Amino acid sequence: MELRGVGHRYGLRGAWVLRGVDVALPARALVRVEGANGAGKSTLLRLLAGIDTPAEGRITGRRARTAYVPERFSATLPLTATDYLVHLGRVHGLRTAEAKRRAGEWLTRFGAAEHARTPLAELSKGTSQKVAVAQALLAAPDLLVLDEAWTGLDAAARAELDRAVAERVAAGATVVFVDHDPRRLAGAADLTLRAGDGGVGTVTAPVATGIAPGPRVLVVAVGPRGASLPTPLPGDPDRERGAGTPGSDSVRLTVAASHSDALLKTLLTARPPWHIRQVAAMGPPEPSRTVRPAGSAEGPTSPGPGGSVRATGSAQPIERPATP
C-alpha cells in the first residue's frame, strides 16, 4: 500500500493537518505511528483505513480486507455483543454460522464471553472496547488499523491483543497502530512513522520480510513430547527439530529479530507453554540462496523482487532471561 503526496485538512478552508506524505507500507509488517498530541496520527490512521478520503494525493494498493479500531467506540445500536459481531462478520462476507463461531472465539479470548448476550448499550467501557477489538479481528483483516485500541482494556486483554497483532502480522497482514505507551510492542515494529510539522517522516527503514535479510535470532524451545507448536508463530520462523529428552521435544526456531519478542511471548503463553532453553543473536547474515528475476545477469547477492535470502551465521548468545 502506497501513499503519494497525500494531504488532509478538515473542511475546504481548514488548516492542513498532513501534507506531502509519501509512504510505502509493506505487507506482513507491524507499523508504529508516533508523534505529539494533535500531530495528525489519528488523521493518518483514518486515511489508511479508508474512513476519510485524502484531500489531495493518492493511496494505492489497498488490501482486500481492512479493519479499524477507533480511539473511542460508542455502540448505540440496539444489539447484543454477539449480534453486533455477527452483523459485522456478515458485512465482511462471513456466513452467519462462521461469524457466530468467530464472535464466540474472540469474546472468549478477550475474557468477555459472559457478555455475549449483553446489549451494547449496557456494556462497561472496557468490555465495549473488547467488542470493538473483536469486530476488527473477526474478519482476519489484511490491514488492521489500531488507534489506541489498548486503552481501557484490562491487563489480560492487552496481552491478548499483543498476541493477536503478532498473529495477524505472521499471517501476512499489515498492522498499523498508535499507542501513547512507548512500551507497547516495543522493539517489534518493522517501521515507525513520525507525524509532525504537517507531515509524516519515516524513523526506521521498513523490513520487507523475505527480501531484506536483517538480523535474526535463534530460539531453542522445549515442550511436552508430541505437543504442537502454537500456530501461527510470529515472524513465521524457520524451524528445525532438535534432540529432545525423554518426555520432551526440542525445536530450534530462527526468526527476524523484529519478531523475536512476539515469538517468545507466544511460546511462553501457549497452552501448554513451551520453555525457552536458549535465545541467541545470529551472526552477520550470509545469503546462501539468491533468486533473481528471470533473465537477470549474475551479480550482487541481493535478491530481486520475490527473491528470498536465508540468513546463516553463527549464533551469539544475547542477554535475555530464559526460562528453565
Ligand SMILES: Nc1ncnc2c1ncn2[C@@H]1O[C@H](COP(=O)(O)OP(=O)(O)OP(=O)(O)O)[C@@H](O)[C@H]1O
Ligand atoms: N473531525 C475533525 N474536524 C476538525 N479538525 C479535526 C478533526 N479531527 C482532527 N482534527 C484536527 O486535526 C489535527 C490532528 O488531529 P489528530 O486527531 O489526527 O491528531 P493526533 O496526533 O491523533 O492527536 P492525539 O495524540 O491528541 O490523539 C488537530 O489539530 C485536530 O484538532
